[in-house]
Amino acid sequence: EVQLVESGGGLVKPGGSLRLSCAGSGFTFSDAWMTWVRQAPGKGLEWVGRIKSKTDGGTTEYAAPVKGRFTISRDDSRNTLYLQMNSLKIEDTGVYYCTARTWGQGTMVTVSS
Amino acid sequence: DIQMTQSPPSLSASVGDRVTITCRASQNIGTYLYWSQQRPGKAPKLLFYTASSLQTGVPSRFSGSGSGTEFTLTISSLQPEDFATYYCQQTYSAPLTFGGGTKVEI
Numbered sequence: 001e002v003q004l005v006e007s008g009g010g011l012v013k014p015g016g017s018l019r020l021s022c023a024g025s026g027f028t029f030s031d032a033w034m035t036w037v038r039q040a041p042g043k044g045l046e047w048v049g050r051i052k053s054k055t056d057g058g059t060t061e062y063a064a065p066v067k068g069r070f071t072i073s074r075d076d077s078r079n080t081l082y083l084q085m086n087s088l089k090i091e092d093t094g095v096y097y098c099t100a101r102t103w104g105q106g107t108m109v110t111v112s113s
Numbered sequence: 114d115i116q117m118t119q120s121p122p123s124l125s126a127s128v129g130d131r132v133t134i135t136c137r138a139s140q141n142i143g144t145y146l147y148w149s150q151q152r153p154g155k156a157p158k159l160l161f162y163t164a165s166s167l168q169t170g171v172p173s174r175f176s177g178s179g180s181g182t183e184f185t186l187t188i189s190s191l192q193p194e195d196f197a198t199y200y201c202q203q204t205y206s207a208p209l210t211f212g213g214g215t216k217v218e219i
Contacts, residue, residue, distance in 0.1 A: 035209070037157075045149075045157065045200055047209045061207040101168065103149075103156045 002026040002102045009096065009107030016088050020107055022081040022098030030054065030076040032100040036083050039106075040094040048072075048096070051081070065091075085109070115139050115203050119212035126217060130191045134215045136184040136201035145205035148177055148186045151214075152197045160186070160199075191217070 008020040024032070033056070036048040049062035051072045060072050071084040081098050088111045095106040116139035126132050136146070144164040151157040159168045161177035164184055174189045188195055196219055201212040 044198075044214045045151075045202070045211045047202070047211060050207070050209070063208045097156060099157075099159075101159050101162060103158060105156050 004098050004100070004102055004104035006096065006098055006104045006107040009109045011110045011112065012088055013113055014088060014090055014111055016111070017084070017086045018088065018109060020083040020085070020096055020098075020109070022083075022104055024079045024081065024098075024100070027100070027102075029079040034072075034074060034081045035099045036070075036072060036081075037097045037099055037103075038092075038094045038109075039097070040091070043094075046094075048083070114208055115142060115206065115210055117201055117203055117210050117212040119199075119201055119215050121215060122213060123216040123218060125219065126191050127219070128191055128193060132188045132191055132195075132217060134186045134199055134217075136179075136186070136212050138182045138184075138203055138205075141181050142203045142205035144180045145203055146177075146179070146184050147202045147204055149200045149202065150195075150197045151200065152194075157200065162204075188217075 003025045005023045012018050033052050035050040038046050038048050049072050051060045069087045073082045090111050093111045097106045098104045118137045120135050146164040148161040149157040149159050160171050165177040176187045178185050198214045198216045200214050
């Protein structure tokens with residue numbers, strides 16, 4: 001069974017940092033282009049960014065609101081995707097999902113003083 | 114950036130109804146389109162990739178069509194578990210933008 005499990009969410013003050021993880025299983029993780037999507041409370045889905053497979057260059061792309069603050073990386077030996085979030089803002093609050101067609105259950109990030 | 118516009122933003126329907134949701138792209142995206150379903154309080158679930166390719170396990174009452182700039186998601190006979198919000202997403206070029214969603218209510 002294809003599965004993605006996110007972790008690492010929590011409460012952080014504005015300007016702080018947080019690292020999210022996403023563990024994949026049931027598929028060839030190293031071949032997958034992995035994506036982060038977020039959803040603010042009561043709002044729609046927002047694409048955050050993605051990382052290509054290493055065979056396709058391993059490059060990253062980001063949405064404008066997070067570019068320069070967030071970094072996506074992957075460890076194919078651990079079948080794990082990461083989202084390093086720095087200089088967090090209140091508007092970064094929401095549920096963060098990792099996806100590769102299948103979606104994880106999400107992890108909640110709350111940015112508040 | 115490519116803008117994705119869904120219509121209607123919400124609709125009311127009954128069990129057994131035929132429902133159609135439209136998604137328009139601001140430029141030609143071929144068939145680089147996903148449709149996803151999100152039930153209240155749950156993670157989204159992919160229904161279609163490449164506009165009309167049904168994801169494994171999705172019931173056949175769902176169908177997707179379209180190419181270029183206009184796409185539709187149709188539910189042929191609405192079931193109780195289909196009351197949810199539906200999102201289109203273009204996968205043609207980054208940023209991979211979503212439509213605003215269509216909430217299907219009873």
